[in-house]
Amino acid sequence: xxxxxxxxxxxxxxxxxxxxxxxxxxxxxxxxxxxxxxxxxxxxxxxxxxxxxxxxxxxxxxxxxxxxxxxxxxxxxxxxxxxxxxxxxxxxxxxxxxxxxxxxxxxxxxxxxxxxxxxxxxxxxxxxxxxxxxxxxxxxxxxxxxxxxxxxxxxxxxxxxxxxxxxxxxxxxxxxxxxxxxxxxxxxxxxxxxxxxxxxxxxxxxxxxxxxxxxxxxxxxxxxxxxxxxxxxxxxxxxxxxxxxxxxxxxxxxxxxxxxxxxxxxxxxxxxxxxxxxxxxxxxxxxxxxxxxxxxxxxxxxxxxxxxxxxxxxxxxxxxxxxxxxxxxxxxxxxxxxxxxxxxxxxxxxxxxxxxxxxxxxxxxxxxxxxxxxxxxxxxxxxxxxxxxxxxxxxxxxxxxxxxxxxxxxxxxxxxxxxxxxxxxxxxxxxxxxxxxxxxxxxxxxxxxxxxxxxxxxxxxxxxxxxxxxxxxxxxxxxxxxxxxxxxxxxxxxxxxxxxxxxxxxxxxxxxxxxxxxxxxxxxxxxxxxxxxxxxxxxxxxxxxxxxxxxxxxxxxxxxxxxxxxxxxxxxxxxxxxxxxxxxxxxxxxxxxxxxxxxxxxxxxxxxxxxxxxxxxxxxxxxxxxxxxxxxxxxxxxxxxxxxxxxxxxxxxxxxxxxxxxxxxxxxxxxxxxxxxxxxxxxxxxxxxxxxxxxx
Ligand code: IFM
Numbered sequence: 001x002x003x004x005x006x007x008x009x010x011x012x013x014x015x016x017x018x019x020x021x022x023x024x025x026x027x028x029x030x031x032x033x034x035x036x037x038x039x040x041x042x043x044x045x046x047x048x049x050x051x052x053x054x055x056x057x058x059x060x061x062x063x064x065x066x067x068x069x070x071x072x073x074x075x076x077x078x079x080x081x082x083x084x085x086x087x088x089x090x091x092x093x094x095x096x097x098x099x100x101x102x103x104x105x106x107x108x109x110x111x112x113x114x115x116x117x118x119x120x121x122x123x124x125x126x127x128x129x130x131x132x133x134x135x136x137x138x139x140x141x142x143x144x145x146x147x148x149x150x151x152x153x154x155x156x157x158x159x160x161x162x163x164x165x166x167x168x169x170x171x172x173x174x175x176x177x178x179x180x181x182x183x184x185x186x187x188x189x190x191x192x193x194x195x196x197x198x199x200x201x202x203x204x205x206x207x208x209x210x211x212x213x214x215x216x217x218x219x220x221x222x223x224x225x226x227x228x229x230x231x232x233x234x235x236x237x238x239x240x241x242x243x244x245x246x247x248x249x250x251x252x253x254x255x256x257x258x259x260x261x262x263x264x265x266x267x268x269x270x271x272x273x274x275x276x277x278x279x280x281x282x283x284x285x286x287x288x289x290x291x292x293x294x295x296x297x298x299x300x301x302x303x304x305x306x307x308x309x310x311x312x313x314x315x316x317x318x319x320x321x322x323x324x325x326x327x328x329x330x331x332x333x334x335x336x337x338x339x340x341x342x343x344x345x346x347x348x349x350x351x352x353x354x355x356x357x358x359x360x361x362x363x364x365x366x367x368x369x370x371x372x373x374x375x376x377x378x379x380x381x382x383x384x385x386x387x388x389x390x391x392x393x394x395x396x397x398x399x400x401x402x403x404x405x406x407x408x409x410x411x412x413x414x415x416x417x418x419x420x421x422x423x424x425x426x427x428x429x430x431x432x433x434x435x436x437x438x439x440x441x442x443x444x445x446x447x448x449x450x451x452x453x454x455x456x457x458x459x460x461x462x463x464x465x466x467x468x469x470x471x472x473x474x475x476x477x478x479x480x481x482x483x484x485x486x487x488x489x490x491x492x493x494x495x496x497x498x499x500x501x502x503x504x505x506x507x508x509x510x511x512x513x514x515x516x517x518x519x520x521x522x523x524x525x526x527x528x529x530x531x532x533x534x535x536x537x538x539x540x541x542x543x544x545x546x547x548x549x550x551x552x553x554x555x556x557x558x559x560x561x562x563x564x565x566x567x568x569x570x571x572x573x574x575x576x577x578x579x580x581x582x583x584x585x586x587x588x589x590x591x592x593x594x595x596x597x598x599x600x601x602x603x604x605x606x607x608x609x610x611x612x613x614x615x616x617x618x619x620x621x622x623x624x625x626x627x628x629x630x631x632x633x634x635x636x637x638x639x640x641x642x643x644x645x646x647x648x649x650x651x652x653x654x655x656x657x658x659x660x661x662x663x664x665x666x667x668x669x670x671x672x673x674x675x676x677x678x679x680x681x682x683x684x685x686x687x688x689x690x691x692x693x694x695x696x
Contacts, residue, residue, distance in 0.1 A: 044151070055143050089136075284308055301329045317500050392470065
């Protein structure tokens with residue numbers, strides 16, 4: 001039996017086993033990765049011989065030979081990344097191992113302290129050392145009587161040469177382990193840190209099923225394990241599969257657009273630090289743009305250490321066993337996601353320092369890239385963007401075309417228009433000296449700003465039959481009888497793999513792997529979207545929105561877990577039953593491994609974070625725009641009440657929503673009042689006061 005105690009952040013494993021002679025043994029093991037001391041982990045094992053007496057052999061080791069083999073299709077790739085630097089012992093209790101990554105030469109040191117106890121009292125068995133290359137262990141044999149308990153406590157300190165405030169990783173690990181408390185004390189402080197985190201991140205949902213709260217908590221738990229307050233000071237991005245999975249090899253992608261909104265409103269320090277991770281790689285994105293013949297910064301679709309493009313160029317179709325070209329590097333919209341994240345962080349926090357020092361520069365360079373990528377088409381007097389891919393990965397190119405890429409992906413084009421507008425806003429809003437510096441350092445000319453403004457007003461957006469067209473030419477693709485495929489194959493989430501294994505290609509059909517046009521309705525409120533379209537000279541009303549949503553909802557097979565959350569969000573106010581069912585499916589993404597095997601390769605952090613965000617921002621109708629925090633609650637029929645705390649512009653606001661009322665309480669702090677918008681009216685909320693708003 002395995003129990004995960006999310007409140008206190010501890011995993012307990014209980015095993016009862018018997019050998020061929022009928023000797024029964026109980027084992028209980030508790031493990032933690034300290035949320036209090038970021039370099040410590042602990043493992044406490046208790047063994048009880050139920051009906052026998054004898055000797056128990058214990059081996060406590062540090063194993064640097066562990067390789068990444070959880071993803072079957074990666075197994076043939078090089079999996080040897082570590083070389084031993086040294087291994088040894090120190091005193092009776094300590095062993096240590098130091099390794100170095102073979103390519104990047106990062107040193108990683110682990111020092112383990114193992115202690116033994118009989119019936120809770122310390123014992124000192126003789127230890128012998130086991131050494132292999134990349135491995136060191138201590139072996140001990142302990143006599144034990146029936147019913148006695150044998151306790152083994154292993155605490156490990158881990159440092160790398162990237163850690164700060166250390167002399168060297170091994171010295172750091174050895175010093176830390178010598179100071180480390182015992183498991184009980186470590187656990188006490190670790191649990192306290194988790195409890196404090198939960199106070200900030202909790203979400204109370206009175207819903208029709210109890211498991212919903214539990215699943216949401218599990219998602220928050222995973223999120224906080226990947227990006228915690230301990231990562232604020234580190235140079236790390238947020239990988240789509242968290243830290244416990246190997247799919248995408250830990251590379252950073254656009255999934256953060258689904259993850260940041262929850263963090264913005266709870267732990268904005270973390271978002272800031274994740275944005276700085278991008279900022280530090282801006283020079284590389286600038287170089288990528290230059291190499292490709294553009295200006296500004298072109299962020300990579302998949303990247304790691306130094307921010308170079310590391311996206312795969314070949315993809316294995318497990319259904320056919322064939323490797324096929326992978327063009328997803330053309331998903332240039334990743335830069336737009338970064339711009340969106342910069343702006344949202346700024347809206348929620350009002351952090352002008354961040355905007356002045358980093359945010360505006362990123363917005364400017366991303367805007368520049370797109371301004372140089374956009375081509376003016378005289379015939380239609382509009383700007384076009386050609387040869388890229390949108391978020392929907394089923395459409396990499398036109399059917400039969402030689403080259404990859406599609407033209408005028410509506411999502412990309414609209415996001416470009418929006419980003420150019422925000423880059424202009426950011427420059428305008430900077431304090432005078434920062435404004436001057438930025439313009440000087442980045443050589444921003446008036447004509448350039450005028451061009452951005454023009455593009456943001458004259459960007460081309462394709463439509464067909466009165467709905468937004470996913471890209472130019474999408475309307476000419478063939479319809480696919482998805483129901484027939486559903487009957488033939490029990491799972492059609494990855495229709496691309498099915499079609500290719502049949503010798504066909506998804507490029508030919510009006511089908512989508514994941515939300516593409518609908519991302520627009522997910523990222524922007526209908527008011528903001530209508531304004532954006534009208535600025536570009538297009539109409540976007542409720543009728544067009546509804547028809548666009550229905551059209552793509554019918555043709556999307558949710559081959560990415562990111563898709564259901566978007567659909568659940570955009571349908572939440574128009575088809576509540578379908579929206580709720582999609583939300584429940586998204587909640588089960590990893591708990592039930594709904595894609596049939598992908599959870600084993602790592603959890604889906606984007607889907608996890610955005611299910612929580614649906615409850616928080618979508619059901620509460622929260623939008624941080626300009627100086628106002630808007631609310632427009634709309635609870636699903638299955639949810640009676642919601643309660644959670646958010647951080648907004650230095651206020652901690654307790655949000656309570658039921659069928660009739662929205663109640664906001666701002667805790668006492670020495671900060672200026674904030675503006676709350678509700679049903680078109682704006683009111684002030686001062687620290688230490690409350691607002692009660694009638695939803696009827
Ligand atoms: O970033 C996503 C992409 O949108 C769809 N395929 C999976 C990636 C990682 O989650």
